[in-house]
Amino acid sequence: MDRIFLSSPHMSGKEQQYIAEVFESNYIAPLGAFVDRFEASVSAYTGISHALALSSATSGLHLALRVLGVGEGDYVLASSFTFIGSVSAVLYQNAQPVFVDSDESWNLSPELLKKAIAEAPKKPKVLIVTHLYGQMSKMDEIMHICREAGIYVVEDAAESLGASYHGLQSGRFSDMAVYSFNGNKILSTSGGGMLVSDNAEWIAKAKFLSTQAKEPTLHYEHRTFGYNYRMSNVLAAIGVAQMEVLDERVNQKREIFEYYRRALGEIDEITFMPEIPDSRGNRWLTTITFKHTDPNRVIEALEAVNIESRPLWKPMHLQPLFAEALTFEDGTSQKLFERGLCLPSGTNMSHEALDRVCQVIKRVCV
Ligand SMILES: Cc1ncc(COP(=O)(O)O)c(C=O)c1O
Known part of the structure; x- marks a missing residue:
């Protein structure tokens, strides 16, 4: 595939x-x-x-x-x-x-x-x-x-x-x-x-x-x-x-997000990244968090069928490089990192490709 x-x-x-x-x-x-x-x-x-x-x-x-x-x-x-x-x-x-x-x-x-x-x-x-x-x-x-x-x-x-x-x-x-x-x-x-x-x-x-x-x-x-x-x-x-195609790409990214939300939004396990009031994100990557499922299990299951996905960014204050840095934190980004996943979100993805991703996630989560 x-x-x-x-x-x-x-x-x-x-x-x-x-x-x-x-x-x-x-x-x-x-x-x-x-x-x-x-x-x-x-x-x-x-x-x-x-x-x-x-x-x-x-x-x-x-x-x-x-x-x-x-x-x-x-x-x-x-x-x-x-x-x-x-x-x-x-x-x-x-x-x-x-x-x-x-x-x-x-x-x-x-x-x-x-x-x-x-x-x-x-x-x-x-x-x-x-x-x-x-x-x-x-x-x-x-x-x-x-x-x-x-x-x-x-x-x-x-x-x-x-x-x-x-x-x-x-x-x-x-x-x-x-x-x-x-x-x-x-x-x-x-x-x-x-x-x-x-x-x-x-x-x-x-x-x-x-x-x-x-x-x-x-x-x-x-x-x-x-x-x-x-x-x-x-x-x-x-x-x-x-x-010349930026508006088109933003709309496509947002459609990809909506496609995932329609397909996976009912699963109690999954929460999508929010959008603050009166804003319109470009939804560069569709990102989600899981309540209980280990994101690494999902990454492995996707990789097994040749699909790339990634954890959310590891916060800078948790990086060995910045072990000494002054930090004001309350555990929020650490939790997001531990529970989160970036889904494939290329604007050149077909509906079939999006369905392939959703099937794996449903199988692992439900
Ligand atoms: C949040 C953020 N900041 C900075 C950069 C650096 O961008 P560049 O690769 O163009 O240097 C990236 C991407 O790589 C990014 O995602």
Whole structure:
């Protein structure tokens, strides 16, 4: 039987045509018109004035922290329930992560955020908040708390491109945000990311740092060091074609979620990831928790018939790497991790493929 993947790339059909245009122009590198077009399309879609195409979301977060002045010993608050790419940049800057647990939304708990700010031995400079699996965090409360405390906020919207809250796109609520276009995201350029902000100066500074911090002289002059983080024109051509189908992909992801909910929603054992009021997640992955069933049994049963599935992210405060990190937790994300599962959610999956997944889950759970 064909393998069913968690979320494989799904091309629109226009990518090769745009790549051919790149080849015709010979702007394979370093930059070119498609980089500008890709940035403009993300900016137009999200309503965020400035966008910078990069090699990854991880590099975008690194640039964001550097632009916001995070350095050695600074405290950076972060969602604990996330992927390591959210917080690697805190370590790149020799700063200290302070992890905050989730609440019933599965995303960052505003109550624990308040506690962390009140009790941290030093005022944190920045909060990195992740919209997990494409579902929006409680941004009204989170922004209110951080604005009062004078803490910058960066949205890790790597998984949530196309998700909205009060009708505004994820990434629009904070000081800066990143999107990811890696291999399994809702849109893929094979690898890539985008840093966005309404602050023109910050994006200009991030652009300067992303291309080796070259001073505007003909010879190469450097007053500081930068990185090689820009996206190539070839990948940006893929990105432009992918952006044309973003609405379609969000609708498809949401249909997949509804398909699973119709098929499995009656099983008392299973709970689906919630969606906070007045939000519309992109349902990047359909995720569930089990009351009693061991998720590893389900993963094994699916793998036995060539279906890929994954546990939920292991919270950062439970990672050996962060054993010493300051954490404000109440066991919520640990429970989710122990009880949860990501289901195959590729927008190129057929109903037959979805049925194959549901049959296995029903067999193991009922
Ligand atoms: C929540 C989250 N943050 C950050 C990243 C890093 O993105 P990238 O692979 O583009 O660096 C990812 C995905 O890999 C992610 O899921």
